[in-house]
Amino acid sequence: IEGFRSGPAKKINLGSALRISMPVTILLFCAGFNYSYVYWVSPTWSYMGVTYKSPDMALVVVAYLLASVVCALSPLRIRRPSQIIYWFLFFTVYIPGLFVPLYLQLDNGFTLLLLQLSLAAGMLLIGISYKLRLLNMRLYPVDQRLFWGVFSVLFLLGNAAVLYSFNGKLHLASYEEVYAVRMPAKQILAANPAIGYIIHLLSLVMNPLLMGYGLVSRRKKLFVLGMLGEVFLYTTGADKQLMAAPIIVFILYYTIKRDRGGWAPKMGLFFAAIFFVLTTMAITAKPGAIFNLSSFVLVRSFAAPGVEMGQYQYFFENLPHTYLGHVTGINLFVANPYARPMGEEVTSFYGITSKYGAVNANATFFASDGIGGFGLPGIPLMGILCALVFWILGSCARKYPLKFSVPALALIIVSLTNVSLFSTLAGNGLIVWILLFIIMPRDFSRIDS
Secondary structure (H helix, E strand, C coil), rough: CCCCCCCCCCCCCCCCHHCCCCHHHHHHHHHHHHHHHHHHHHHHHHHHCCCCCCCHHHHHHHHHHHHHHHHCCCCCCCCCCCHHHHHHHHHHHHHHHHHHHHHHCCCCCHHHHHHHHHHHHHHHHHHHHHHHCCCCCCCCCCCHHHHHHHHHHHHHHHHHHHHHHHHCCCCCCCHHHHHHHHHHHHHHHHHHHHHHHHHHHHHHHHHHHHHHHHHCCCHHHHHHHHHHHHHHHHHHCCCCCHHHHHHHHHHHHHHHCCCCCCCCHHHHHHHHHHHHHHHHHHCCCCCHHHHHHHHHHHHHHHHHEEEEEHHHHHHHCCCCCCCCCCCCCCHCCCCCCCCCCCHHHHHHHHCCCCEEEEEEEECCCCHHHHHHHHHHCHHHCCCCCHHHHHHHHHHHHHCCCCHHHHHHHHHHHHHCCCCCCCHHHCCCCCCHHHHHHHHHHCCCCCCCC
């Protein structure tokens, strides 16, 4: 028929199918998370404050709706390293924050609704910020030999300083020994504060750089060196994320390398499957490998951020906000009303202790900097600040392949789902990474495999 012309048929591949099905993926993820929390996490860990009370079903429906709405307005195609961080925040902080406070019921229904809306606003502000164009940042790459020479000297001196400080007190702790090892480590770090910063520089910047660069450049020895570096640092204070770091780096490298636009939905489906399978296995499991794995993944990685969101909200609803006086540097101008670290103040309020002393419930920046600093209005405020940091990070890292920058930032991703944004910037090395992306040799922006 004249005038009627059909264009070439569009192929429907796995990536496009996954993107179309993203809302369904999020609903499956939410269902899996709730199944895990209700049937294993809360019954097993209720003595630690991980409780379950029958929620207001209207608020549960709101949680599902807000999860779907924010998902629909989020960036699906990964073009910047911070978008991986965004999705980890979505899965491990935002979704638990929508549901778990409903089960704890520390607050009335209206306040819980405001908490849900505040979290949605914070995430939307970060997601919408990706509409902004990146800055055309000028880079200042240094000579490759100079870079690796300085890196090697700092790497050797840093590890030597850690070995000297922990001489005779290094221990490859089992899962059950973790907290017993951490107490002596805290005493050493309290006496030598600089060692804490050195450990963070090594574990969150230098070792991940070696692992990420080793994978992309096919230099296995560099990956192994970075992996052994994380194992060595684990023996100082039994930080579980260090043992998981090589696995996280490898998974991020492999998945982003093969990504064709479906990274977020595939991760959502993977996590949903983990919830259903691991929870079903854990329900009948005795103490051992399955129980420990379930505790680390289901409780520490997913449920805990939601529990802390609810606990921080109720705590700071009844006690003074810090107005960021808890942040080092800002406390020179704004008084911190609390003598102890924020996490210890919160756990002490709820009577959560361990046989090894006070428990420090580190929480994500939405809870610590946002709620702790300003109450519920602080959540969207921190969304704006986080969006600004992500914009700067993306502008500095824009010339580096994602299959290098994403796995190299693995521990920064973990940090932002657990602690203050300011702590991640200063103490945990995000500022160092931003500077590195400005000065790294041109070879890093050309690496391929």
